[in-house]
Amino acid sequence: MPKAVIYRANSVIYFQGDTADKIFVLQQGRIVMTSADIETGKEIREIIQMGEFFGVKSALGRYPREESVAVIQDASVLAFSVPEFEAFAGSNTRIIIKMLKVFSNQLRRVHKQVENLMEKPIAGGSENGLFHTGEYYLRNRMYSQARYIFGRYLTYYPTGKLADQATKYLQAAEAAFARHGDGKGPAPIAGPAFKDDPAGASAPPPPPNAAVRTPEAQPLSDVAKEYYNGVSLFSQEKFADALNAFKRIIVSDDPEYTGKAQFDAGRCLFALGQWDGSIKHFTGIVQTTPKHPDMADILFMMGSAWEKKGDAQRAKGFFGKVLSMSADDDSSARIKAKKALNALGGA
Amino acid sequence: MSDLSAFMRFARSFQPGEMIFSEYEPGDSFYLIQSGRVRITKIVGDLEKNIDILQPPEIFGEMAILEGAPRSATAIAVDLVKVLEFNRANFELLMMGNPQIALRLLKLFAKRIYDQKRRFMILKLEDPQAKIADVFLMLDETQASGGGEASIGDGREFKVTVDDVAHWAGMSIGEVQTILGHFSNQRRVELYQDRVIVKNIMDFQRFVNSKRKKT
Numbered sequence: 136m137p138k139a140v141i142y143r144a145n146s147v148i149y150f151q152g153d154t155a156d157k158i159f160v161l162q163q164g165r166i167v168m169t170s171a172d173i174e175t176g177k178e179i180r181e182i183i184q185m186g187e188f189f190g191v192k193s194a195l196g197r198y199p200r201e202e203s204v205a206v207i208q209d210a211s212v213l214a215f216s217v218p219e220f221e222a223f224a225g226s227n228t229r230i231i232i233k234m235l236k237v238f239s240n241q242l243r244r245v246h247k248q249v250e251n252l253m254e255k256p257i258a259g260g261s262e263n264g265l266f267h268t269g270e271y272y273l274r275n276r277m278y279s280q281a282r283y284i285f286g287r288y289l290t291y292y293p294t295g296k297l298a299d300q301a302t303k304y305l306q307a308a309e310a311a312f313a314r315h316g317d318g319k320g321p322a323p324i325a326g327p328a329f330k331d332d333p334a335g336a337s338a339p340p341p342p343p344n345a346a347v348r349t350p351e352a353q354p355l356s357d358v359a360k361e362y363y364n365g366v367s368l369f370s371q372e373k374f375a376d377a378l379n380a381f382k383r384i385i386v387s388d389d390p391e392y393t394g395k396a397q398f399d400a401g402r403c404l405f406a407l408g409q410w411d412g413s414i415k416h417f418t419g420i421v422q423t424t425p426k427h428p429d430m431a432d433i434l435f436m437m438g439s440a441w442e443k444k445g446d447a448q449r450a451k452g453f454f455g456k457v458l459s460m461s462a463d464d465d466s467s468a469r470i471k472a473k474k475a476l477n478a479l480g481g482a
Numbered sequence: 483m484s485d486l487s488a489f490m491r492f493a494r495s496f497q498p499g500e501m502i503f504s505e506y507e508p509g510d511s512f513y514l515i516q517s518g519r520v521r522i523t524k525i526v527g528d529l530e531k532n533i534d535i536l537q538p539p540e541i542f543g544e545m546a547i548l549e550g551a552p553r554s555a556t557a558i559a560v561d562l563v564k565v566l567e568f569n570r571a572n573f574e575l576l577m578m579g580n581p582q583i584a585l586r587l588l589k590l591f592a593k594r595i596y597d598q599k600r601r602f603m604i605l606k607l608e609d610p611q612a613k614i615a616d617v618f619l620m621l622d623e624t625q626a627s628g629g630g631e632a633s634i635g636d637g638r639e640f641k642v643t644v645d646d647v648a649h650w651a652g653m654s655i656g657e658v659q660t661i662l663g664h665f666s667n668q669r670r671v672e673l674y675q676d677r678v679i680v681k682n683i684m685d686f687q688r689f690v691n692s693k694r695k696k697t
Contacts, residue, residue, distance in 0.1 A: 173599055174602075174606075193596075198623050199623050224585055224588075228581045232577055232584060238595060242545075242595050248598075249602050265505075265507055268504055271530065284501070291507070
């Protein structure tokens with residue numbers, strides 16, 4: 136049970152730097168909290184409100200108090216040990232949520248302050264960082280990790296300055312993974328990528344000419360580039376330009392990208408408000424590629440297009456199909472279809 | 483652990499070795515481990531450094547609550563890993579029904595706020611020697627509450643490497659080596675492969691205080 140403690144005016148409940156083990160809540164009286172601003176060193180004084188908790192962070196995080204708390208007018212406070220506070224908060228979730236919000240704001244602010252101070256974190260920021268992380272895994276023959284990272288790189292930076300290289304590395308990782316499996320085979324790229332790296336990288340020196348050059352690597356990368364260019368245009372809402380890019384890929388008969396491009400071309404038509412065009416286009420995909428990986432989204436957009444055309448009956452049919460697809464497909468299409476169906480008054 | 487069956491629609495699983503997210507990737511979700519272990523790593527120089535191995539019911543990726551913050555480390559599944567994946571939009575839903583998880587997140591945030599604040603204060607010091615001394619003060623502050631078995635009088639032993647210190651101080655490894663060598667010549671520290679002994683932590687405290695007040 137938390138204890139009620141009375142503090143007289145002019146006494147101090149704790150000093151900055153004290154070891155922390157108690158959490159307090161003010162019941163009555165007047166107390167003030169004094170701390171130093173981490174940026175300017177200026178003193179910050181805050182009057183604690185009735186019912187307000189204090190000393191929470193340092194007690195929970197087990198670090199020294201960051202502020203001093205002094206009593207201005209005789210005060211009564213409840214003092215919790217950490218386990219007592221946990222028991223209390225466990226049955227008052229709202230209090231924790233409120234604190235979580237305050238904490239996440241504080242965290243956001245201090246995170247920004249640190250970031251501003253670290254003006255030169257790594258050259259090129261996150262984009263280069265992500266790329267170099269991928270290189271590390273590729274060099275060390277952890278192909279599935281490398282594949283993941285270069286895939287992400289191309290998703291986030293489809294027209295980035297390293298996109299060409301990332302596409303090549305992605306293919307190298309895929310090929311090496313298929314051929315050798317993780318950790319096996321020659322490393323697709325040699326040596327440390329950073330010039331200033333200490334000698335003795337963890338990977339054994341690969342034999343010369345070890346770089347994996349899949350035969351299809353060269354022609355593929357152009358299509359890939361075009362594809363990611365289309366994705367980038369789409370994200371900039373330049374739907375007509377994106378549609379043209381995807382159309383060029385569809386005729387390129389590269390099996391890896393045509394399927395994706397077909398789907399994306401349909402998305403463009405839909406985004407352009409061409410309801411009939413998109414329905415026709417998607418119907419084509421459904422007929423030729425019934426197992427298309429994006430089928431749920433395709434059906435959802437077909438339903439939405441019918442809805443836009445004012446045909447609620449057909450729309451419902453498509454939304455219903457999305458929901459009848461395998462239940463573990465917890466996609467956004469499913470959630471959206473459910474909402475749309477409800478809005479139309481159910482199945 | 484609380485009943486999370488209502489949250490199965492947030493469930494995801496990862497195969498052993500599969501990457502959950504990579505450092506520098508923009509992050510928008512955080513994870514609650516339900517089964518299996520997750521390795522948290524970072525590429526430092528040209529080495530993959532293990533930062534932590536997490537297991538149920540730990541939380542990771544929680545910095546995603548902050549807007550636009552790129553991931554600061556990589557998460558890889560060690561075993562078959564099952565997680566619940568949340569984002570800013572739906573986390574309140576999870577917290578409302580699960581005070582124990584909310585409490586865990588609260589503690590994690592408390593720790594992160596402290597880490598970041600201390601980091602800020604270290605970076606803010608202009609004197610590179612003071613930066614390094616302050617890294618040890620920070621480590622002492624957290625170590626003291628966690629048992630502090632490695633302290634005799636004002637002497638302190640820290641299980642850290644030069645790399646760790648460089649990371650915290652935001653300095654290059656070479657620079658940190660030089661300064662630690664200098665401290666060692668002054669007999670203020672003893673350097674070992676895997677640890678550093680600070681002879682008199684109060685001496686470091688006074689030194690840092692004198693540098694901090696001037697700003």
